[in-house]
């Protein structure tokens with residue numbers, strides 16, 4: 001149960017305006033940030049996470065303003081950003097660093113509770129068996145799931161993910177998104193996820209915020225997402241690719257299934273529940 | 275160098291300074307030839323410059339082939355014969371080197387170790403090893419501190435320079451000189467030798483650590499930062515964890531280097547095998563010198579072998595789980611042993 005409130009957020013990198021006066025509020029839902037490359041999605045998420053300082057505006061989680069990286073906000077990165085040389089378990093355990101002193105963390109003297117939490121988080125993403133494996137030996141999809149586990153160990157109220165499936169094949173992308181959705185639901189956290197694959201977004205999101213050139217273009221619920229909005233977002237260039245995408249969006253909105261892999265959702269659900 | 279082909283117009287064309295043709299390709303060909311000519315001139319100039327320097331160096335050291343020629347018989351005399359490098363003896367009735375002569379000197383001077391009344395008395399070889407090992411361990415914390423602090427990723431730009439400069443200063447002075455400097459502090463002996471190695475390790479190993487830290491990736495650092503970890507946790511989990519194995523490999527390499535350094539320090543009074551070698555040289559006991567050299571060879575060789583095994587084990591470990599720092603150290607001997615025998619740990 002948590003609320004993220006963004007008010008008049010702007011971010012300037014020198015002359016470049018990455019975000020301009022963006023406001024929205026999300027509460028206990030799985031929200032998706034949409035927008036083409038360079039629209040400001042990463043900047044938005046990094047500001048919320050305190051990795052970048054906004055030029056103007058405020059970010060508040062449950063009424064408290066956020067200014068620095070903190071354990072209440074978990075982040076999943078496109079390039080996983082895990083320590084590759086150590087095991088999935090130790091990576092997940094780094095999610096608890098905030099709750100333990102430097103010396104204790106150095107000798108892995110985290111509480112039994114934190115250690116179990118790390119393993120449970122890995123169980124949530126279906127990696128309990130593999131938790132002793134080194135991250136560098138895992139597949140891209142598994143690495144992303146370890147990233148989700150690390151964020152869960154933080155016991156966050158808000159989960160952020162910056163294009164978590166951009167570098168994965170379609171099938172692993174769906175699996176990872178499935179686990180992300182499941183993790184958010186199980187831990188009862190609000191999630192803000194940036195994606196550029198419209199079909200995946202439409203399949204997994206409850207709420208859609210469209211960014212274009214740093215400005216908010218739309219903020220709609222699932223039933224209000226129309227092909228026209230998507231068209232606006234990605235520019236109304238008449239290309240074959242976009243024409244196909246239109247159909248895709250319509251299909252999704254009509255039957256609520258990820259189109260490319262009409263049979264896939266069952267498989268994903270199965271795997272997640274297993 | 276091939277001669278210009280008959281259809282070439284002139285030497286100048288060959289070197290790229292003749293008339294270029296009209297087409298762009300011909301112009302470019304001339305240009306390429308000119309560049310080649312310049313490169314050749316530079317190479318020629320460097321070879322001449324190097325040759326001149328070499329000549330003056332020979333003058334300064336009074337290089338003398340005649341002396342070498344006159345002395346060679348004397349050197350050969352010193353090789354073979356009683357009390358020489360290779361004393362004559364017999365092995366199973368066949369004329370061979372008298373290995374027993376080396377052995378009796380090793381025992382007599384306690385070069386390896388002896389047991390007296392149930393107590394082990396460590397010999398010169400172990401003194402050298404102890405100097406190297408103690409010096410390395412004493413120097414390690416400082417190397418770690420300076421190495422990490424000198425990295426721009428940890429300490430912002432102008433301040434990291436204080437640590438960098440200290441390490442440069444340490445390296446500018448050779449270990450042998452550090453020994454001389456520290457004599458008033460620890461006397462002429464193994465203790466001062468170990469202190470000299472400690473300082474040397476801080477300068478060299480620290481520098482290797484810093485270089486390694488420059489290579490780390492930003493991703494994991496940001497990942498750890500995003501969890502809300504504090505600054506020192508970001509340094510150890512985001513940065514140091516990326517270079518943990520490289521650090522271990524450099525420590526192994528440095529230990530290997532320090533064993534050789536300890537022998538050198540022995541020669542100027544630091545004790546151990548080096549000192550023994552020096553004493554025997556002064557009294558022209560070539561057989562005894564050879565006994566020391568054999569032990570030096572064995573000691574330096576086995577430490578190098580061990581260090582190489584550690585390093586190749588760290589490389590091989592790729593498909594083996596990595597445990598925590600403490601656990602890794604506990605498992606290390608077992609894993610090293612199994613990798614020495616050509617098998618993997620676990």
Ligand SMILES: Nc1ncnc2c1ncn2[C@@H]1O[C@H](COP(=O)(O)OP(=O)(O)O)[C@@H](O)[C@H]1O
Pocket residue numbers: 013016017018035036037038039040041042043044
């Ligand atoms: N560190 C930075 N320095 C300068 N410009 C940046 C930086 N990060 C992002 N930008 C600029 O801000 C804009 C938004 O980028 P970003 O938030 O990464 O977009 P997205 O994630 O949607 O692709 C782009 O024009 C990008 O070039």
Ligand SMILES: [Mg+2]
Pocket residue numbers: 041042043162163
């Ligand atoms: Mg981005």
